[in-house]
């Protein structure tokens with residue numbers, strides 16, 4: 001934990017999400033309002049029994065979309081054990097920092113997702129290299145990158161705190177993903193004519 005220029009406490013993601021584990025669900029409908037995703041469009045026709053990896057799944061907001069796919073294994077992970085413990089359904093859970101090596105074998109997954117997470121990461125190289133390693137050839141990582149305009153400030157017992165965020169440029173993300181050997185497609189997302197983020201599709205070829 002550290003302080004910003006105005007002496008507001010700045011928490012790292014684990015501290016922050018452990019503290020807000022009971023309130024994160026309040027944001028589901030807001031996040032769902034601009035990120036309804038039909039994941040079937042990223043699969044090839046007739047794909048079934050795929051292995052899914054939701055990288056930083058939180059309390060399971062994406063489950064309603066991903067569980068529509070015909071899957072064999074569905075793995076979820078997060079740095080916050082408290083938030084991940086609220087993830088419903090029959091999934092295998094892993095707690096780790098995505099800045100570290102992933103605890104999975106190479107070429108194990110068909111679809112990886114990472115929604116509203118990379119804004120918390122400083123080291124995108126490790127995340128993209130490790131995701132490339134654990135994906136099977138011809139398969140995809142789908143990232144939703146939100147252009148956060150300001151950091152959220154919370155009050156707890158009258159103490160103000162906010163979460164550390166990194167404002168990555170879309171071209172930098174694209175270049176790093178390409179350096180990690182992904183083929184990359186970026187799809188801009190607009191809300192009322194304003195650019196609010198990107199869906200970034202990274203394919204392992």
Ligand SMILES: C[S@@+](CC[C@H](N)C(=O)[O-])C[C@H]1O[C@@H](n2cnc3c(N)ncnc32)[C@H](O)[C@@H]1O
Nearest residue numbers: 013017056057058061079080097098115116120
């Ligand atoms: C904004 S939430 C998004 C959760 C979920 N993907 C969704 O779309 O609702 C960000 C998630 O990333 C996790 N996270 C942030 N930094 C992380 C890190 N370094 N390693 C692993 N998980 C991290 C947080 O604990 C939190 O669950």
